[in-house]
Amino acid sequence: MSQPILQLKAINKSFGPVHVLHNVDLTVEKGKVTALVGDNGAGKSTLIKCIAGIYTPESGEFIFEGNNVEIDGPRAATSLGIEVVYQDLALCDNLxxxxxxxxxxxxxxxxxxxEHEMESLARKTLDGLSVRTVKSIRQKVASLSGGQRQTVAIARSVLWNSKVVILDEPTAALGVAQTEQVLNLVKRLAENGLAVILISHNLNDVFEVADSIAALHLGRMAAQIDKSKIAPQQVIELITTGKSESAGVK
Amino acid sequence: MSTTQVSEAGTIKQAAQDYWAKVKTGDIGPLAAILGLVVLCIVFGSMSPVFLTQGNFANLLTQAAAVIVIAMGLVFVLLIGEIDLSAGYASGVCSAVLVILVTKKDQPWFVALAAAIVVGCVLGYLIGVLVARLGIPSFVVTLASFLAFQGILLLLAGEGGTIRIEDKTVLAIENSNLSVTASWIFYIVVSAIYFLAGLSRINSRRKAGLKTELKKLWLIKTLALIGASGLAVLTLNLERSNNPDLVSLKGIPYVVPLILAILIVGTFVLDRTAFGRHIYAVGGNAEAARRAGINVKRIRIACFMICSGLSAIAGLIFASRQNSVSPTTGGSSTLLYAVGAAVIGGTSLFGGKGKMRDAILGGLVVAVIDNGMGLLGYAAGIKFIVTGLVLLTSASVDAISRRGVANS
Structure with missing residues (x-):
């Protein structure tokens, strides 16, 4: 097995008296989609914010491409090649x-x-992701559909030679056809050699694209298991109770 | 090149369809203001024999100048979704600084102008800091500074209330013209540069293999603009003095190249620099801009500084037009006309949408209403009501189009 691009070991984070993350481990591999699942309040958002450098954990190790690194701010994360696509996308409608x-x-x-260089690069990036749904890349984002906006936000995150892309609920607000589009895009990101962390509530989506599933329960990593070795029912058990006898997690 | 066959964006018909689609999302562009201007000119021209004369046309430009320049500054503030209610009196204060330095301190005009612009930028900086760092709504901050600047102007103007200015250069801006030959040379040079710049933009985009605007359409638009401004220059070059033997009045007023220079610099900053792009981003989605690593506070402060800095240039125009500064310089309806000009021209009150040219188009609409109704003998009260209604109409279009986008 190749060396994982990003490895988190024993991450702890608390806000005042609230201990949100307890000794969380996570392994993210190149060319693979790692799904991060968990109920509301399980600590998914906190965990990705730690990876993105928005929060600094109290203890724990980040191992990036085999080296111990410190992610002490969003800039540090970006310079390592870690990009986050947040749920609200953060796009400017008027541009x-x-x-x-x-x-x-x-x-x-x-x-x-x-403008020429930017337009060519944008075109190339969208083509590289086989995005053919946008008519003109000079149209305002206001005129795009939800799926297209998600596409733009994801394409933006891969523009910068990024290595790890974190997607926060990319399909939450989308219809069936658009969800399909975005999931295809997620697969393509992995095919292009990126490491993708996908946060999702939707187990159908997770099982469609993920290679590995990491389930958080009340701030602890219940398990990180290969998709082929687990069934949806067992993932639900992990999410709700933190264990699944049948999947061998106690 | 065979790979660039698709580089032109279809046909005229398709361009018209695209434009209609844009109109439906509320992006009317400058067309509304241009149409309004044409309609107003026809109406006033048919009702008043004086309105469409060369003398009145030049008059109109010099009347509109100060409001246009303030409106150009306001475009920056409106783009980030804020408002500056004190821009009018900021121009009054800067005007007073300029006039006092020239008349009472015997400074040359350019030193006085530089000082006035610095004062304007400082006033804008103070407003910007209060808005961006303390987070006080710009409406409140500039309402307070509206009053405070009025007070400063009163103090500066002093007991007598009016300070005269006799500097030739300052007075020339609103009261003298380029010679007829210089006017034509100026027109030809500017038109040629405009035409060539557009052409090279299209060609370089083609060379880079990118989609271009339809060349035919570009040509029509450019030639229409050059033709219309040629007509304007022709009109301005006619004799407009009542007594040509005594004093001859013809040519482009100096204030026109001044406004054109501000238009070019401002448009360049907004369209071609990262700073300008960031202004639009802050106005469109400040949170997205912040996450993209843009220093939102710095952009906000800079926009208020640009607005007040341009007010200082409007102050110069006021001083030139009135030959003096008084406690009402930049007061009364100035600011409201300027906000009206920007909005009528197409700049959104909600931020993120607007151009420098909006200020000019809207400023002309406001000036035409003011001038035309004045010629027809309507009372000031009626003029204010009509201008208010026009502003309200533009703001409604702005708000409705915004809702249209949100619904789609």
Whole structure:
């Protein structure tokens, strides 16, 4: 087995008296989709915010590509190649697709925006992800459907030679056809060699795209198991009770 | 190149369809203001024999100038979804600084102008800090500074109330014109640059293999604009003095190139620099901008500084037009006309949408209403009511189009 790109060991995080994460371990591999599941309040969001550098855990190790690293801020996470696509997407409706993809990291030539380079790169990235649903990449994000917006947000996250992409509930607000589109995109990210962490409530989605399933229960990692070795019913047991006798987790 | 066959965005028909689709989402562009301007000119022209004369046309431009410049500054503040109610009196204060330095301290005009712009930027900085760092709504901060700046202006203008200015350069801005030859040269140079810049933009996009605007459409739009401004220059180059033997009045007023320069610089900043892009981002979704690593507070402060800085230039125009500064300079309806100008031109009050040219188009609409109704002998009260209604109409279009986008 190849070395995992990102490994978390014994992460602890509390807010005042509330201990949110207890000795959480997580292994994320290149070219694989790791699904992070858990009930509301299980600590999913806190865990990804620790990876993204928004929260700093009290203790625990981050091992990135075999090296011990410290993620002490969003910039540190970004410079390692870790990108997060939040549920609310954080897109500017009044800007077009290209502008949104390069927001805050515009390509410039002599202090002037280099629109050609940005447009070509955006086009190339979308083509690389086989995105064919957007008519023009110069249209305003306001005119896009929910699935297309999600696509833009995901494409933005892979624009920066990123290695790990964290997707927070990417299909939560989407219809059937659009969910399918986004899930295909998630698979393609992994095929392109990225490590994907997918947070989802929807076990159908999880079983469709994930390679490995990590279940959080009340701030503890109940188990991280290969998808082939577990059934949906057992995942539900893990989410609700933190254990599943039949899956061998006690 | 065979790979770039799809580089033109279809046909005129398709362009019209795309435009209609944009209109339906509420993105009308400058068309509403242009149509309004044409209709108003026809109405006033048919009702008043004076309205469509060359003299009145030049008059209109010089009347509109100060409001247009303040509106251009307001575009920056409106783009980030804020408002600056004190821009009018900020221009009054800067105007007073300028006039006092020239008249009482014997400074050359450019030193005085630089000082006035610095004062404007400082006033804008103070407003910006209170809004961005303390988080006080800009409406409240600028309402307070509206009163405070009015007070400063009263103190600066002093006992007599009016300070005259006799500097030739300052007075020339609103009262003198380029010579007829210089006017034509100016027109030809600007038109040529505009045309070539557009052409090179299309060609370089094609070369990079990117989709371009339909060339035919671009040509029609560009030639229409160049033709219309040629007509304007032609009109301005006609003799408009009542007594040409005594004093000849013809050519482009100096204030026109001044406004054009601000338009070009401002448009460049908004469209071609990362700073400008970030202004739109902050206005569109401040949280998204923050997460993208943009320093939102810095952008907010900068926009207020630009607004008040441009008010200082409007102050220069006021001083030139009135030959003096008084406690009412930049007061009364100035600010409301300027906000009206920006919004009528198409800048959104909700932030994230607007251009520098909106200020000019809207400013002309406001000035035409003011000027035309004045010529027809309507009382000031009626003028205010009509301008208010036009502003309300534009704001309604803005709000409805916004709702349309939210529903879609």
């Amino acid at each position: 077009d697709i290209v502008h949104n993809m390069f927001l805050g990291r515009e390509k410039k030539r002599n202090k002037v925006l280099n």
